Amino acid sequence: MSIKIKGHTISNVVLSTAMGHSGRGMRELFWSRDYQNVKKAIKRNKLTIFAKSSTYRKHKGNFRLFNPFTWGCIRRFGYNGMINAYGLTNDGTKVNAQKIARAIEKGDNVIPNFYPQFAIGRRDAIEEAIYAMIEYDAYLRNYFWAVEFNFSCPNAEERIQENMQDALACVSAVRREKPQLCQIAKISIVHPHEFAQRLVDAGVDIVHAINTIPHGLLSKGERENRKSPLWKYGGGGVSGGPIFPQAFAYNEELRKVIPKTPIIMGGGVTGPTQVRKYFAAGANAVSMCTAIRTCPVEAINAINEYAAEEAAYEQIGEIINKAAFID
Numbered sequence: 001m002s003i004k005i006k007g008h009t010i011s012n013v014v015l016s017t018a019m020g021h022s023g024r025g026m027r028e029l030f031w032s033r034d035y036q037n038v039k040k041a042i043k044r045n046k047l048t049i050f051a052k053s054s055t056y057r058k059h060k061g062n063f064r065l066f067n068p069f070t071w072g073c074i075r076r077f078g079y080n081g082m083i084n085a086y087g088l089t090n091d092g093t094k095v096n097a098q099k100i101a102r103a104i105e106k107g108d109n110v111i112p113n114f115y116p117q118f119a120i121g122r123r124d125a126i127e128e129a130i131y132a133m134i135e136y137d138a139y140l141r142n143y144f145w146a147v148e149f150n151f152s153c154p155n156a157e158e159r160i161q162e163n164m165q166d167a168l169a170c171v172s173a174v175r176r177e178k179p180q181l182c183q184i185a186k187i188s189i190v191h192p193h194e195f196a197q198r199l200v201d202a203g204v205d206i207v208h209a210i211n212t213i214p215h216g217l218l219s220k221g222e223r224e225n226r227k228s229p230l231w232k233y234g235g236g237g238v239s240g241g242p243i244f245p246q247a248f249a250y251n252e253e254l255r256k257v258i259p260k261t262p263i264i265m266g267g268g269v270t271g272p273t274q275v276r277k278y279f280a281a282g283a284n285a286v287s288m289c290t291a292i293r294t295c296p297v298e299a300i301n302a303i304n305e306y307a308a309e310e311a312a313y314e315q316i317g318e319i320i321n322k323a324a325f326i327d
């Protein structure tokens with residue numbers, strides 16, 4: 001159920017970006033009792049946490065914590081869903097790597113997520129990506145065994161559909177520089193499934209699908225034929241409940257295209273039901289983000305249910321191992 005790779009484990013249920021740039025939680029949500037309960041469940045079950053995306057340099061996106069005029073670019077949308085045009089606001093890799101190092105010191109299993117800014121040009125973006133890996137190495141040391149590349153943000157300057165050659169070049173360059181590093185590629189519904197196979201050929205070890213769905217690509221029923229409330233920001237990306245049918249269909253097909261590569265399936269998980277469906281479709285792990293905010297009680301149920309299942313698997317494994325030594 002979980003992913004065992006390069007001597008490390010990724011839990012069967014993972015948290016995707018919902019715990020902020022450090023992986024320890026978002027400052028703006030600290031007051032929420034539900035959020036604190038989710039944090040406790042994550043810690044108790046030692047879940048893998050993917051940090052929120054970092055760019056190499058400090059980046060001002062649309063959302064700014066201390067500017068209330070920008071708060072509207074993250075909103076509720078549909079049933080248990082959200083729409084956002086956050087736009088990658090962050091302090092840059094050096095600061096984020098230090099925050100992640102502190103989280104790891106406190107016992108959190110955090111994997112950094114990096115966003116290569118191909119809009120500055122492929123060569124420069126890849127150079128920055130390599131420098132970012134050096135920063136992570138410096139601060140995380142032995143704990144820097146994996147990185148997730150975000151090739152799929154719908155709220156950035158880059159056009160995700162056109163960034164595929166850049167992404168492949170980036171993966172190959174990082175593979176050359178750091179052959180032991182586990183590379184996880186986070187892709188989008190706009191990417192053809194074959195792109196995942198090409199990423200694997202270039203050096204990706206795990207594929208994570210999918211990121212938020214651009215509002216314009218949401219199925220008509222979920223869009224309710226409405227203009228996006230975030231049209232000013234280019235439409236924004238939809239997550240949580242409304243995207244499950246499309247995210248599931250994409251992942252089902254993806255399983256057929258890359259039958260042997262571990263896949264973290266996600267998009268639209270709002271409780272144990274969707275987690276179960278993704279595992280039935282061949283997921284090696286399942287990710288959650290929006291549910292942490294929109295339906296935290298159901299999110300905790302999913303975490304507890306699958307952590308218990310994992311513990312049972314491990315126990316059975318131990319019994320079988322012991323039995324193997326009995327004549």
Ligand SMILES: Cc1cc2nc3c(=O)[nH]c(=O)nc-3n(C[C@H](O)[C@H](O)[C@H](O)COP(=O)(O)O)c2cc1C
Nearest residue numbers: 016017053084150211212239240267268288289290
């Ligand atoms: C407010 C918000 C901010 C997000 N920021 C990032 C990000 O920085 N990097 C990233 O790779 N994904 C980001 N995501 C995408 C989520 O990690 C997740 O892949 C997506 O929302 C689909 O999963 P869900 O339906 O469980 O939310 C963000 C999602 C939301 C709602």
